[in-house]
Amino acid sequence: MTEPPAAPQAASGEAVIGEEGLAQLMLDSMRHGIALFDSEGRLVIANRLASRIAGLDPGMLRRGEHIATLIHAQAANGEFGQGEDAAAIVSRALALDRRRPSSLTRRRPDGTVVEVASTPAPGGGFVVTFSDVTAHAEAEAALRDQAEMLHATLDNLRHGILVFGPDARLRLANALTADLSGLPPAALQLGRSHAELVSDLLASAEFASPEDRATALQALGTERSQSSSYTRTRPDGRIIEVRSDPTPDGGFIITHVEVTRQAQAEAAARRQAAQMQAMQDHMRHGIAYYGPDRRLITMNRLAGRLSGVPKHYPLFGALFEDVVDSQAGDGVFGAGAAAAAEVARIKALDRRQPIRYQRTNPAGEVTSITSPAGLVRW
Known part of the structure; x- marks a missing residue:
């Protein structure tokens, strides 16, 4: 018993579409417009996107259409603008040597930016590609502006x-x-x-x-x-x-x-401070000046000796209470409970009010101390 003959195999998808149809399908799937011309400048094949990006009416990209006809059609559609500028663009496009690679970028009437490249092909023909580079051009423009x-x-x-x-x-x-x-x-x-x-x-x-x-x-x-x-x-x-x-x-x-002005101002301030310090150091009174934060701003040499803290001179920036503690540590107020009481009394004085009192130091010298607001004088 013989087996029945095998059924004929179904034709492959490629065979059904055909080589030309397959090529067209591939071209139409590309994200760029592309057109192939022969050595005489006549269209061999193009994808759908080419006509849209090039600004040509649907159906214009027919096999055998000459590139010069297509360029004039673009001009008629206003792709190159108007007047002499448009005529100059058409002239350059017609005179372009397609045997050499070339490219240009132009802005279409609808605002999109298109890069058009012409590349020689084997056999004397050439390929023209159309790429929408609007996003890239806008990014470049933004970077240039920035x-x-x-x-x-x-x-x-x-x-x-x-x-x-x-x-x-x-x-x-x-x-x-x-x-x-x-x-x-x-x-x-x-x-x-x-x-x-x-x-x-x-x-x-x-x-x-x-x-x-x-x-x-x-x-x-x-x-x-x-x-x-x-x-x-x-x-x-x-x-x-x-x-x-x-x-x-x-x-x-x-x-x-x-920083010329700043440096000059700082130098002048230093000179003035030095002059003021020299004047204070030649006074016949000891003087110390405290700021609102009770920190020492300036003090002359005699104040250091009469206050009993010459070895700590100067104490610029020190708190008034710390200066008093320094005096106490040097025995200026004596020793024991009496000294502690004197320290407490001095610290508790209201320096916002004028103060005047006398003190005898360990050497037997009697010092008169006055304190107008913020100032201590011996």
């Missing part, structure tokens, strides 16, 4: 700023850096090393004195992972504070700030 805003902000700061990468090479410098650092603008080229910039300063008149040159050389060996600062006087007399701070990526930022 960078421009950052540069504008930095250029309007009152500090000079130098940003270095982990390789100690310059990444960014604002406009004021040249003026405050003494570096010529031409020297502040991105990519130059910190060592090169310091060498430029050493070669100039910025560090004329041995002390300044030593400061510059020390800056070369500074540990940039730690914050540091120093102050220097430029040849024109301006005083600049130079500060280095690390950045998260292993680089560092150097800022230059002019």
Whole structure:
């Protein structure tokens, strides 16, 4: 008994679709528009997305259609704008040498940004791809705007700023850096090393004195992972504070700030304080001044001797109660219960009211003590 003949196998999906249909299916599944042209510039095959991104009417991408016809159709649809600019774009597209790779980016009338690339194909033809790069273009534009805003902000700061990468090479410098650092603008080229910039300063008149040159050389060996600062006087007399701070990526930022007025004010205050102290030290009275927080602000030498605490002079910043305890420890108030009572009495006095009393120290000297608000005088 013979077996019945086997039923014929069903044709595969590829055979049903056909090679051309399969190729079209693959092309239509792509996320880019694509069109293949032969050596004469006539369309061989294209996917559906190509007509939409190119701005062509549905059905325009027919086999055998010449690329020149398609370019003129795009122009008629307003894809290239109007007037002379549109005509110039059409002329460039028609004259393009398709034997060489090329690409351009343009904004369509609907606002989308399209990248159009032409690539040679074997046999003398070429492939044109259309990619919607709107999101990428908008991100780039946002980054450019952000960078421009950052540069504008930095250029309007009152500090000079130098940003270095982990390789100690310059990444960014604002406009004021040249003026405050003494570096010529031409020297502040991105990519130059910190060592090169310091060498430029050493070669100039910025560090004329041995002390300044030593400061510059020390800056070369500074540990940039730690914050540091120093102050220097430029040849024109301006005083600049130079500060280095690390950045998260292993680089560092150097800022230059002019502190001339601040430094001059501090120097004037120190001179005035020294003069005041000299005047106080030549008074024939001992005097000590306390602030509202009962801490010692100033005290002349005679006050230290007459109050009985010369070895602790000066006690600037000490609480009044601590000064009294220091006196008690030196035996100024005697010893025993009487001394303790005197300490308690002095501490309890209402210093908001004028006070006057006398005290005899262990050496037998009689001292008159007056205390207007905040002031103690011997």
